[in-house]
Amino acid sequence: MNHAERTAAFEEFARARAQHLHRSAWLLCGNRADAEDLVQETLAKVYVRMHRMLAPKLENPAAYAQTALTRTFISARRRRSSGELPYADLPDRAVGDHATAADLRLSLADALAELAPVDRAVVVLRYLEDLSVEEVAGMLGLSPGAVRNRSMRALARMRERSLR
Amino acid sequence: MKDHELGSLMDRSTRDLPVDVEGLVAGGSARGRAALRRRRLGTALAAAGATAAVTVGIVAAPSLLAGGPVPREIVEAGPASASAGDPDATHGAVEQPARPDRPLRHAAAELPSIVMTALGAPVTSASVLEDAKHPLWDEAREKIVHFRWKGTLTTVMITPAHRSATCAELAAPDALPTLDGKAGAELPTRDPQECRVVDGLQVLVSPAYDLPVKAQGAQAWNHGYVVSVTSYNVPDGKNPDGSEDVPPVMDQPAIPMDRLIDLVTSEAWFA
Numbered sequence: 001m002n003h004a005e006r007t008a009a010f011e012e013f014a015r016a017r018a019q020h021l022h023r024s025a026w027l028l029c030g031n032r033a034d035a036e037d038l039v040q041e042t043l044a045k046v047y048v049r050m051h052r053m054l055a056p057k058l059e060n061p062a063a064y065a066q067t068a069l070t071r072t073f074i075s076a077r078r079r080r081s082s083g084e085l086p087y088a089d090l091p092d093r094a095v096g097d098h099a100t101a102a103d104l105r106l107s108l109a110d111a112l113a114e115l116a117p118v119d120r121a122v123v124v125l126r127y128l129e130d131l132s133v134e135e136v137a138g139m140l141g142l143s144p145g146a147v148r149n150r151s152m153r154a155l156a157r158m159r160e161r162s163l164r
Numbered sequence: 165m166k167d168h169e170l171g172s173l174m175d176r177s178t179r180d181l182p183v184d185v186e187g188l189v190a191g192g193s194a195r196g197r198a199a200l201r202r203r204r205l206g207t208a209l210a211a212a213g214a215t216a217a218v219t220v221g222i223v224a225a226p227s228l229l230a231g232g233p234v235p236r237e238i239v240e241a242g243p244a245s246a247s248a249g250d251p252d253a254t255h256g257a258v259e260q261p262a263r264p265d266r267p268l269r270h271a272a273a274e275l276p277s278i279v280m281t282a283l284g285a286p287v288t289s290a291s292v293l294e295d296a297k298h299p300l301w302d303e304a305r306e307k308i309v310h311f312r313w314k315g316t317l318t319t320v321m322i323t324p325a326h327r328s329a330t331c332a333e334l335a336a337p338d339a340l341p342t343l344d345g346k347a348g349a350e351l352p353t354r355d356p357q358e359c360r361v362v363d364g365l366q367v368l369v370s371p372a373y374d375l376p377v378k379a380q381g382a383q384a385w386n387h388g389y390v391v392s393v394t395s396y397n398v399p400d401g402k403n404p405d406g407s408e409d410v411p412p413v414m415d416q417p418a419i420p421m422d423r424l425i426d427l428v429t430s431e432a433w434f435a
Contacts, residue, residue: 010196014189022188023178032181034187041327045194075327104177126177127171132355155170 003051010050013061014043028117030075030109032139034039038076042069066129067139069102074140077117111158119141126151134162194301198308198321200403258364263326264305264388267435272302275320276311278432279393283423288315297400305389316418317396319381322433327389331359331366334383364428370394372417377401377410380417384428391428395419 021042025035045068046083049058057065112120118140126147137144154157272279276290293310294300301308307322328334335357358369365384372380383392396415398410419427 006196007193011189011193014192015185018185018188018192019183022183026178027174036184036191037327039188040195040405041189043188044195044238045197047193048407051196063341105181106174108173108177123170124174137272158170 007052010047013046013050013065017062017065018043021065024066024069024124024128025073026105027108027112027128028070028120030113038069038073041072045072066125070125070139074117074121111161114157114161115154118123119150119157122150123154123158184271194299194308195298197297198301201319205208239296246328256361256364257366260325260366260385261388264324266387267304267388268307268322268433268434270307270435272300272307272309275307275433276313276318277310279311279320279419279427280313282420282427282430283430285313290318293317297402312399314418315399315413317400318419319392319397321392321394321395322389325385325388326391331368331383332383333417334368335359362425362429367425367429369421369425371421373399377412378417380424382421382424382428384425386431387434390432391430391433393419393427395424 004045011083018039021039022035022060023043025038026032028033044067046058046061049064050061067079115123121140123138125131125139126133131139133147136142137147140147143148194323202236246297273292275291280290290311293312298310300307305324306321309321310317310319312318344355345386357371360367360369362384365386367382370379370381370383372378378397379394381392381394383390397412397414397417401408403410
């Protein structure tokens with residue numbers, strides 16, 4: 001496959017997958033600007049992987065992209081100072097018919113924001129992506145037991161918050 | 165809240181999120197091209213391109229010509245440089261914001277004229293590239309531009325710092341994890357990169373390596389951005405047919421390292 005064909009394959013994949021990645025990214029980041037940034041970083045990693053000359057063919061680019069997205073998010077959060085808030089990001093606002101979904105989104109974002117980044121990633125992978133404990137463990141480099149514990153802890157915290 | 169309810173809630177709440185698919189694809193492609201170039205040329209810097217600009221560099225020039233960066237208060241006197249991965253790599257550096265704390269002054273297409281003016285070269289001698297291999301990236305807080313000078317390629321990139329690894333991490337690429345379980349050590353062999361403190365700023369110095377294509381660069385962490393300038397001794401990283409045996413047009417990269425450091429630590433990029 002030459003460079004042009006690899007680029008065409010990447011663009012086809014990216015167009016098909018961008019919306020899905022954006023949903024995960026939004027839940028992880030809690031705002032549109034950071035989510036878009038995260039998706040672009042993720043797609044860049046997929047681009048590099050697809051264009052590497054000697055690399056074997058990417059068998060499951062969707063799984064690769066999801067792993068890249070989650071790890072990029074966690075790495076970025078580790079580098080940031082803890083508790084830092086984006087200085088210029090406004091929450092997505094409810095508009096017209098989307099008001100209910102938007103309200104729901106903001107409540108969910110608030111609940112997720114209280115979780116540690118790794119716990120947030122576990123919840124998104126388990127419940128939005130519907131991945132098994134073993135798959136999540138493989139993506140995040142955790143043991144299955146750690147994923148179960150983090151998942152239970154995160155759910156308990158979210159339940160606690162919903163009762164406030 | 166039960167497990168299946170959470171999944172349903174996440175699905176419903178994000179199903180109608182507005183998303184600019186084409187913008188995401190374009191952004192991912194541009195960043196991917198830049199990252200690929202960085203890997204292939206073995207620099208810790210990046211890439212992308214645009215059209216020539218002539219006039220704004222004159223406005224920006226005085227701060228560069230007058231001796232580079234604006235003096236900063238040095239928190240603590242420290243060594244002029246530190247080796248990769250050394251905890252002292254940030255010793256003496258002024259603490260920087262994690263995210264951009266001010267706008268950038270110029271459009272991407274105007275950046276080459278700033279470089280030319282600082283080098284004392286006619287601003288018209290820079291020929292900005294803008295094609296599929298060298299896309300111009302011109303957002304409020306992110307600028308990437310490629311241009312030719314003396315027949316060689318130069319890349320200027322300014323990106324938000326929170327998106328980059330730290331200076332120490334880039335100087336010790338073995339410490340950076342990759343998705344393939346390999347470290348950044350798969351970059352070509354060359355002299356080690358070094359994280360220095362210059363005028364209170366952390367600066368990553370990436371010397372030229374000994375391959376047919378030579379590139380050297382510097383990048384500085386300043387005002388929540390990473391400013392990087394890379395200079396090559398070839399017109400491009402690849403030939404038009406995709407082969408990588410590009411004939412060099414000079415022995416060394418066109419811009420010397422000391423000028424690269426002056427450039428990346430300059431305040432001329434910022435409003």
